Amino acid sequence: MEDLESCRLCEWRCGADRLRGERGVCRVGRAEVAATMCSGTLASYIVTLLGCCYRCLHCNAYRISQYPDPGWHYVGHVPAAVLVADARERIAAYRGPRIRTLGFTGGDPIIHLPYMEEVAAEVKRQGLDLGIGLSTGGFSTEAAMERIVGLCRTITLEIKAWSDPVHRALTGAPVGPVLRNAEYLVREGRDRIRVFRTVVIPGMTDKEVGRIAAFIASLDPGVPYRLIGFRPNNVLYYHPGPSREQMEHLCSVCRDAGLEDVAWSGYYPEAVPDEIAARAARLTGAYGGDRAAALTAAYAAACGCPTHPRDCGACPLRDRCPATLREPWRGR
Template sequence: MTTRDGPGTMTTRQEPLWRPALLGEPPRDGRVRCVLCPFRCDLAEGRTGVCQVRRNRGGVLETATFTAAAVHLDAVERKPLYHVRPGSRILTIAGPGCTFRCDYCVNYRLSQYGREDGSPWLGAPAEVSELVARAAREGAALGLSYSEPGLAPELTLALAEEAAPLGVPIVWKSNGFLTRRAIRLVAPALLAVNIDVKAADETAHLKLTGAPLRPVLEAVELFREAGVWVEVSTPLIPGVSDSTDQLGVIAQRLAAVDPGLPWHLLRFTPDFRMADRTPTPPSALRAGRDVGREAGLHFVYVERALGEDGRTTTCPACGGVLVRRGLWETLANEVVSGECPGCAHPVPGCWGTDDD
């Protein structure tokens, strides 16, 4: 996962707490196939999938992701989600596990559980009622982030069941590496998702993540078709997605989906196995923003390196300033009923309860 904020306080127990999982096909000769992600792991008795948090035990698919290793109150802008309830907050929950093995992951202690020698299990059982009640008290949404939320459909649906009557929405920050079946299952529970598109082509994406790119691009469209608000993030990783040519390919793909799709360009932070690299220079982020605009995208954002101008939402029709943001906060929001107050041009997003 790519995230710009750390997971805060993490809790530890001795070993995972396993429970029955969704999205498992009936056993055949003791084997179970997990159809959550496109790897579709075919698991023999006692074996875990690529993610390290789903396993076959006695012919039953089990998950260890009904877990809260981190619980942290964030600004919605930190996901980043810029067109979702500006100025609101998100109670973020994370458990170990990821379908990717990104060498730069800043949250690798969570995401790479089971892949690194001696990596400890982090997390305690997620107390759904307590989490929902806290979010309601804080006037916050519930978010799954830091590690891969797509591995936790069970927790997502359980949260949604208790959160919906209280008007507490749920959002994800995801790598988008899911099957169509998984997306259909979880989409009704989600208000919004930010999906990482980490590379411009299959070869670069496979080298970086260990997974193909096509399912991620398909997920952007599938979530949108299901009525979930989608924003996209691209980290400018050296040699993978930091050149204008690479960014141009990504931008053109996104613009073909919808010019109103918000695109966040994230500064690469050296960490994990790429700790010897240098951070993305502001000039590359500025060039990437220009590339996105030239491709036809109306909303291209750079969180930190370009100052407030990189975070500001302007009307694509009249150029008026609609949303001004500080580093991780909304300073002013002029959007009225999903429209520009100056020219009444529609501004896509979930701007308030009337837009959800």
């Protein structure tokens, strides 16, 4: 953990002694865990770490990324051996798809690179067949990025904006190091790239997408690029998200820029989806002709809720309720 004695893991290069309580831009000391989970979607045991080197206005995990300032309390520091032992136990009990990686997210885990390396060593010591995964905004130093590429089996890199003014306004940080690290990752770690991605914020990052796509295509047109529709959140709570049409259009822009693998998820609907309206029509009788109740219940039915009128007390799925365990990013 000597890296934390004079920390220069991210491009702020604060030099803070995080082991003695000094705080750099990230505001955190040694690695602390917010939560862990098995993700069938990602085939990964996800470890969410607290703290971030950014101050993103749109962050949907700001209580985690801006820790400790929001005042929420989480799991805290978990020794690497304990974390891996817990992962082993929970993966063994998991009944979903095979877990292939132990993936770090946040916040931004790059500020906890020594801990990730410690966990990777412990994974090997305990004999788990797991690679290390990372989701990052890419604001690391060159030296840290080299270590990250050597450490990880899969890397998701988020390029939040292309132009420096927009990137600074959104994150509080310059974009140059991110683009430099994206280029390094394609050059030195192409097989480790899961996806590059950008959150589409109308009026802010939507016009950046074409330039980001052209940049990625100039490095390797086969790099997967994912557009994520912004959902009103944090400082931008009252800012609108993109429409389905805008997301489809931006995918076309990316393909025209030369990218071969582009997809999107998430949009901000301006009307009730046709599927929901159709379900509501079918459920009206179950709710005594009450159209408001039928429309409301249609969203639960679309997730797989089987009892209508809804009756959680008698539901055979109450121990694995699909309406409360719905992950919205799994569908459009």
